[in-house]
Amino acid sequence: MTEILSILRLARNDFSYFFRTKWLMAVLLSLNLSDMLVVALVYNKLMSFDYFRFFVPAVVVMGLFVAALDTGRRIWLAIGEGVIHYYLSLPISTFGIVVAYLLAGGLAAVVYSTALLLVALVVLPAQAVWSTFILLPFIFVLAMGLAGISAALAALSSTHGEFFFAYQQIVQTLLLTLSTVFYPIEVVRKYLPSFMVSVVSANPLSLAAEAMRQYTFAGQPVQPFYLLNILFASIPLVIVGAVSYLVVLHAIQVKGKL
């Protein structure tokens, strides 16, 4: 019970740190809102189909993704600035620290993307807003998975901290471009080889963007199998992230440094 309370306290601390970072909020909001209200609208005039309707739900998922990725920056900062030693001295297990970070990362991403969703609902009429509540737990697990990727990157670059942002940018670009966030799968099929199309289809960002488009905005009935797909795509990422971070914490505990 004490362990759970400690995890929740640590998670709350990390969660509030995300929203207190002014420059980060400025970056994320300006980026996502301008994508939604400027890029989507102008591209709509350049294309022969309703790109605005296609892209706006995906911007919510992009927001979820970039907010979840910030977990890695916070882990990287904690390692770099030595705050991690303070965390390790707390009456909480190393596994508890990892869980707290992933919970906070997932929750911060969900809260942030919910704010974007509210803006999206104002500019784009939704057929089944209530479907979002069914999606929410799955989106939360996905956010934890994305936070896991970021944690793994922070762990990977923990000995060369300055490379963290470089790795993160490449991963972010790859995951976004190789997804159906920006373009429909039919167009991807015409251009990319079949194995790449499989990667694009299995990408958790593609799954979440499609779920947001079909269930929340188009109003189609929620398919449980599709939600399980999101879950199966996300859980391995959570595990990889948790294990990577655990390994780093263990190394710091044993050697005192990395």
Next chain:
Amino acid sequence: MRDVVRLVWFDLKQELRPPVWIVMEWVTFGIQLFVYGAIISQLVSGISNYQQFYAAGFVVMMTFEVGSHSGRHFVEHAHDGLLPYLLSLPISRSKLFLAITLQGGAELALMITVPLIITLSLIGNLTAISVVAAIVTLFCLGFGIAGFMLGLSFIAFKSSDVYSAVTIVMSTVVIRFSTVLYPFIFLPPSYASVAIFSPLTYGADLFRLLLGFDPSMLLSPTVAVAVIAALMATTLGLGMFLLQRLVEGVKSA
């Protein structure tokens, strides 16, 4: 001049050992152009070859980012305490300013060489004069943006957090409300009235005109040349003034 070169190298060597950021920018450009640009090009019906249009826009966007990074770098120096050291060196302020400017120019050259070569080969059928003029345009734009960010550094002397927020939000808005990603004629009137004030609108349109894009979807080159030249002259002048008069004894909060 040796002092200036030594100062340029002092900063630049950190970027080159190892050149992770430079390679990362090239890889990002490759992914954006050959995956995103190529696929989205199949959806765009308003422009004959959107991939080429996007490649040119992405190079301009990179120029903007390197330029703004050079300006922000100066503030980082103030924040890290390196600025007082630079100011205490036995060189004139004008030489120090020249070193900062050249360092930004060298960084820009390193970052955009590969993307520019790829873009030029993708577009093809270019004359040497148009290529040189396009490169000059990019450098003028880069220096102008760097000077602008340097001019904004007075905010950082109050709060570096606010400075980061202001410059990053501005960067995002300046890029989105410009012709970097789409031609001016496709912007809704309310957005076009904002885009007309963005220096990137003129930089991107002039760059594209020199690379042979359809002039009917670009802004007047005379106005673009005037805006880019004015931006470079005024913001570099402002940066020079700042370095001569204002930075003595200041510390980024």
